[in-house]
Amino acid sequence: MRSLVALKILLHDKATTAGSLIGVIAIVFLVGQQITVLFGLFTYMSVLVDHSGADIWVCSKNTPNINATGTLPVRYVDRISSLPGVAWAEPLVFGSGTFKTRDGRCEGVQVVGLRPPRGAAGPWRFYEGSVNSLLDYEGITVDRLDRPMLGNPEVNEYFEINNKRVKVNAVTQSIKGFSGRLVFTNMVKAREILKTPPGRCKAILIKLTPDSDVGAALPGIQKLVPKAEVFRTSELSRKTRIYYVKNTGMGGSFGFSTMVGALVGIIIITLTMYTAVLQRQKDFAVLRALGARKTDIFIIVLVQSLIIAVVGIFIGFVLLALFLQAAHDSPLPSYMPGWLPPLHAVGTLLMCVFGSLLAMRKAISVEPASVFR
Amino acid sequence: MTQPILRLAGIARDFHDGKTVRRVLKKTDLSVYPGEFTIIAGPSGSGKTTLLTIMGLILKPSEGTIFVRDTDVTGYSESRLATMRLNNYGFVFQLAELLPALSVLENVVVANGIQGSGVARRFRQKALDLLESLELKDCLLLKPLQLSGGQKQRVAIARALVNDPAVMLCDEPTSALDAESSTIVLDALKRLSQDQTRGMIMVTHDPRVFPYADRLIKIENGAIVYDSRTTDAAVDAPVQNQ
Numbered sequence: 103m104r105s106l107v108a109l110k111i112l113l114h115d116k117a118t119t120a121g122s123l124i125g126v127i128a129i130v131f132l133v134g135q136q137i138t139v140l141f142g143l144f145t146y147m148s149v150l151v152d153h154s155g156a157d158i159w160v161c162s163k164n165t166p167n168i169n170a171t172g173t174l175p176v177r178y179v180d181r182i183s184s185l186p187g188v189a190w191a192e193p194l195v196f197g198s199g200t201f202k203t204r205d206g207r208c209e210g211v212q213v214v215g216l217r218p219p220r221g222a223a224g225p226w227r228f229y230e231g232s233v234n235s236l237l238d239y240e241g242i243t244v245d246r247l248d249r250p251m252l253g254n255p256e257v258n259e260y261f262e263i264n265n266k267r268v269k270v271n272a273v274t275q276s277i278k279g280f281s282g283r284l285v286f287t288n289m290v291k292a293r294e295i296l297k298t299p300p301g302r303c304k305a306i307l308i309k310l311t312p313d314s315d316v317g318a319a320l321p322g323i324q325k326l327v328p329k330a331e332v333f334r335t336s337e338l339s340r341k342t343r344i345y346y347v348k349n350t351g352m353g354g355s356f357g358f359s360t361m362v363g364a365l366v367g368i369i370i371i372t373l374t375m376y377t378a379v380l381q382r383q384k385d386f387a388v389l390r391a392l393g394a395r396k397t398d399i400f401i402i403v404l405v406q407s408l409i410i411a412v413v414g415i416f417i418g419f420v421l422l423a424l425f426l427q428a429a430h431d432s433p434l435p436s437y438m439p440g441w442l443p444p445l446h447a448v449g450t451l452l453m454c455v456f457g458s459l460l461a462m463r464k465a466i467s468v469e470p471a472s473v474f475r
Numbered sequence: 476m477t478q479p480i481l482r483l484a485g486i487a488r489d490f491h492d493g494k495t496v497r498r499v500l501k502k503t504d505l506s507v508y509p510g511e512f513t514i515i516a517g518p519s520g521s522g523k524t525t526l527l528t529i530m531g532l533i534l535k536p537s538e539g540t541i542f543v544r545d546t547d548v549t550g551y552s553e554s555r556l557a558t559m560r561l562n563n564y565g566f567v568f569q570l571a572e573l574l575p576a577l578s579v580l581e582n583v584v585v586a587n588g589i590q591g592s593g594v595a596r597r598f599r600q601k602a603l604d605l606l607e608s609l610e611l612k613d614c615l616l617l618k619p620l621q622l623s624g625g626q627k628q629r630v631a632i633a634r635a636l637v638n639d640p641a642v643m644l645c646d647e648p649t650s651a652l653d654a655e656s657s658t659i660v661l662d663a664l665k666r667l668s669q670d671q672t673r674g675m676i677m678v679t680h681d682p683r684v685f686p687y688a689d690r691l692i693k694i695e696n697g698a699i700v701y702d703s704r705t706t707d708a709a710v711d712a713p714v715q716n717q
Contacts, residue, residue: 103584103585103587103588103589103591103592103593103594104588104589104591106581106588107574107576107577107585107589110574110576110577110581111574111576113576114575114576115576384572385574385575385576388568388572388574389574389585389586389589390557391531391533391560391566391568392560392561392566392585392586392589392634393557393558393560393561393562393564393586393589393590394557394561394589394590395553395554395557395558395590396553396554397554398589398590398591401591470533471528471533471534473568473572474524474527474528474533474568474569474646
């Protein structure tokens with residue numbers, strides 16, 4: 103009966119219920135949107151590392167993040183390839199370049215040079231063309247989302263990067279980098295554009311055989327390359343993300359706006375639920391007079407809070423899903439890891455209950471004798 | 476000799492008004508008997524509502540003892556008192572005080588399930604029977620807003636009866652009703668008061684209601700000045716109208 107009373111009161115007081123729902127939806131959407139953008143940016147930060155297909159990365163000593171690494175001798179590749187348990191080792195060349203558009207504008211790009219035919223750390227999603235396009239000496243890819251900023255280059259069209267001729271051979275789909283628009287090419291062209299000496303590379307990618315253990319392989323590889331630094335892929339990915347979060351103020355900025363979103367939601371919930379209880383004081387007094395205990399009144403308000411939370415969370419996540427859908431094909435970074443929705447839902451539920459504490463306190467303080475006044 | 480269903484022994488009530496203490500109900504002994512329609516009459520501020528709320532276990536007395544069916548409930552916690560009210564009392568308030576969010580039927584059964592037990596089928600059937608006896612069979616799904624004052628009060632009566640209470644307390648149930656509706660409600664209460672398992676007490680300031688009483692108690696300035704049950708009434712004073 104308590105749950106029925108709770109539900110019926112909510113349905114009867116449509117305005118205040120709607121207000122509380124808006125509060126919950128605000129929490130879910132605003133906080134969720136901030137978090138998905140933040141995680142989207144995370145994916146940009148370490149995109150090369152996460153999609154490399156490698157288990158281990160070798161970079162120069164004291165590398166703080168993947169975009170701030172020095173060069174290594176390419177001969178390390180042969181040393182590492184000879185180790186038991188190594189399936190393959192590939193060099194990678196990458197760096198910043200200037201793309202000259204059709205109308206003479208210059209746009210910054212991040213050039214990534216792969217060694218065919220494996221093409222480790224190469225593009226993994228194509229809108230037009232394929233990775234074989236990079237076998238062409240001058241061939242590059244541009245991303246579909248970057249096309250407007252690069253002057254809408256078409257496939258088979260020629261451009262310049264760092265005053266070196268390139269040809270757009272393929273278009274990737276939603277592959278975004280953090281420090282510039284990603285342009286993939288073959289290693290020879292990349293060296294030419296970036297002026298990287300032939301015997302040097304920026305990183306070495308290592309894939310182990312299925313029966314090998316990454317932890318066990320690391321010391322052996324480090325011993326081979328004492329002047330370099332050896333990372334698990336996940337470790338380098340995390341290190342890169344932490345670097346950018348700490349050093350760009352991004353963490354603080356997102357954290358603050360997420361908190362503001364949550365606070366706005368809690369305030370709305372608190373005010374609307376408190377108002378709802380004030381409107382129903384007489385009803386609670388009557389119920390107390392009829393035999394309801396303080397616990398029963400508390401449960402009624404708690405059930406109301408939970409109903410609002412569940413419905414608001416559902417609507418909020420639908421809106422969030424629509425946002426993610428719309429952002430998927432846009433330059434806006436957005437990514438929601440699988441563990442986030444349940445955590446966000448539980449957190450929102452707790453915030454909703456917290457916001458209704460004041461209302462609960464007011465409800466249970468109602469005196470049954472007030473019915474007789 | 477019939478045993479009282481409710482007994483107040485040496486009950487008094489003080490109200491603290493900042494630094495002063497005001498005795499609104501003087502030491503009172505009162506017993507309520509089953510099958511008896513007791514009307515407590517008095518002018519505004521006489522203490523009749525205070526007496527009613529103490530009898531209803533809603534207000535705690537400052538002194539004295541309360542017995543419900545010979546059980547001393549004076550020292551009970553709020554929670555136990557609530558359960559006592561649920562199981563032994565029925566209330567009819569001045570303005571019916573139905574919950575506007577619930578239908579007529581839900582308003583009648585709400586008390587039965589309010590402590591979380593759920594509404595048993597027999598209570599639902601009893602509610603339907605009561606509403607039918609009070610000529611409200613066609614109003615089951617209506618909301619209180621759709622009812623007249625008299626209909627609301629009859630729903631309140633059904634709500635008060637659904638748990639088969641030993642004590643029924645009515646706080647000026649006809650004060651907001653027209654003459655015709657008042658008569659219907661009073662006739663229903665009189666009829667119900669004949670139940671030998673139940674004591675009915677009604678508080679009012681309207682002398683037109685007095686003829687319905689089996690027992691008339693007059694209260695003034697916090698003290699009972701007349702009780703028709705006792706042969707040596709102190710003062711037979713007329714009740715002042717509000």
